[in-house]
Amino acid sequence: MARSATDRESAEKLWGMIKGVRIAMMTTLDENGILHSRPMATLPHAGFDDGTLWFFTRADSPKVHELQEHWRINLSYADPGDQNYVSVSGIAQLVRDQDKIRFLWRDILSTWFPKGPDDPEVALLKVTVDQAEYWDSPSSAMVYAYGY
Amino acid sequence: MARSATDRESAEKLWGMIKGVRIAMMTTLDENGILHSRPMATLPHAGFDDGTLWFFTRADSPKVHELQEHWRINLSYADPGDQNYVSVSGIAQLVRDQDKIRFLWRDILSTWFPKGPDDPEVALLKVTVDQAEYWDSPSSAMVYAYGY
Ligand SMILES: Cc1cc2nc3c(=O)[nH]c(=O)nc-3n(C[C@H](O)[C@H](O)[C@H](O)COP(=O)(O)O)c2cc1C
Numbered sequence: 181m182a183r184s185a186t187d188r189e190s191a192e193k194l195w196g197m198i199k200g201v202r203i204a205m206m207t208t209l210d211e212n213g214i215l216h217s218r219p220m221a222t223l224p225h226a227g228f229d230d231g232t233l234w235f236f237t238r239a240d241s242p243k244v245h246e247l248q249e250h251w252r253i254n255l256s257y258a259d260p261g262d263q264n265y266v267s268v269s270g271i272a273q274l275v276r277d278q279d280k281i282r283f284l285w286r287d288i289l290s291t292w293f294p295k296g297p298d299d300p301e302v303a304l305l306k307v308t309v310d311q312a313e314y315w316d317s318p319s320s321a322m323v324y325a326y327g328y
Numbered sequence: 329m330a331r332s333a334t335d336r337e338s339a340e341k342l343w344g345m346i347k348g349v350r351i352a353m354m355t356t357l358d359e360n361g362i363l364h365s366r367p368m369a370t371l372p373h374a375g376f377d378d379g380t381l382w383f384f385t386r387a388d389s390p391k392v393h394e395l396q397e398h399w400r401i402n403l404s405y406a407d408p409g410d411q412n413y414v415s416v417s418g419i420a421q422l423v424r425d426q427d428k429i430r431f432l433w434r435d436i437l438s439t440w441f442p443k444g445p446d447d448p449e450v451a452l453l454k455v456t457v458d459q460a461e462y463w464d465s466p467s468s469a470m471v472y473a474y475g476y
Pocket of ligand 1: 221
């Protein structure tokens with residue numbers, strides 16, 4: 181279904197803010213009801229055309245176990261210097277597709293994945309954005325950016 | 329119980345990073361299992377001596393309804409410029425104590441609470457830190473900072 185101009189505009193605004201901050205804090209719910217977050221590098225070259233965001237992850241990491249129990253996550257993008265804040269509520273999914281992994285791989289990722297893209301433990305996380313809000317000044321009321 | 333030197337040191341490191349970023353993204357779980365976050369200004373003058381963090385809030389806001397159902401929240405403090413990231417898992421509690429509200433009030437808060445500290449809708453959120461982790465460089469493995 182074609183998106184309206186407003187939807188396209190809000191998707192562009194959202195993606196611009198996300199690319200500007202780039203590192204998300206990804207929050208997951210564990211089996212005890214505790215919320216955990218950790219920094220995760222959004223892949224800018226994966227684009228946002230179909231409303232999805234992409235990350236590299238280790239397939240056996242605690243966050244993957246958590247999201248296999250509760251796949252609804254939050255991504256927050258905060259830049260206190262610029263007073264930009266984004267909240268994304270999304271659905272996360274582990275993707276083990278070697279072609280896609282090679283296509284999205286960049287050398288800078290070896291900081292977290294020293295064995296490179298062919299390590300069988302390296303996988304992708306696909307986050308389908310459900311709702312998102314953003315704030316772009318200290319006094320701004322929330323703006324419904326996307327998905328409402 | 330007295331804390332060990334290591335606990336005190338890690339609490340000091342944690343509090344230093346939190347004060348440096350100051351604006352948390354506070355993530356709550358709603359009744360449909362969706363995770364929402366929004367920027368919230370930590371009160372630096374409230375201190376961190378007893379392992380609690382303080383925020384002003386509107387008593388009738390969606391986040392308050394969400395945390396009354398599920399009081400376990402996450403606070404993330406991110407500064408992509410300095411590569412500082414903190415994740416706090418904590419328990420939130422609404423506090424309606426007029427003396428404490430007046431004591432913690434600062435004029436800058438009228439950006440969000442234009443009617444001032446005597447508005448009956450103004451309340452405090454107390455977050456008791458349960459566990460926290462921090463990362464202070466892109467390549468840093470997570471450090472168990474507190475509460476483990
Ligand atoms: C700036 C920064 C970016 C990071 N990006 C990623 C990433 O893209 N993928 C990843 O798996 N871990 C990344 N990490 C490490 C994670 O924050 C985390 O320590 C690791 O994924 C383990 O998380 P878990 O134990 O909660 O599963 C990054 C760390 C920092 C400091």
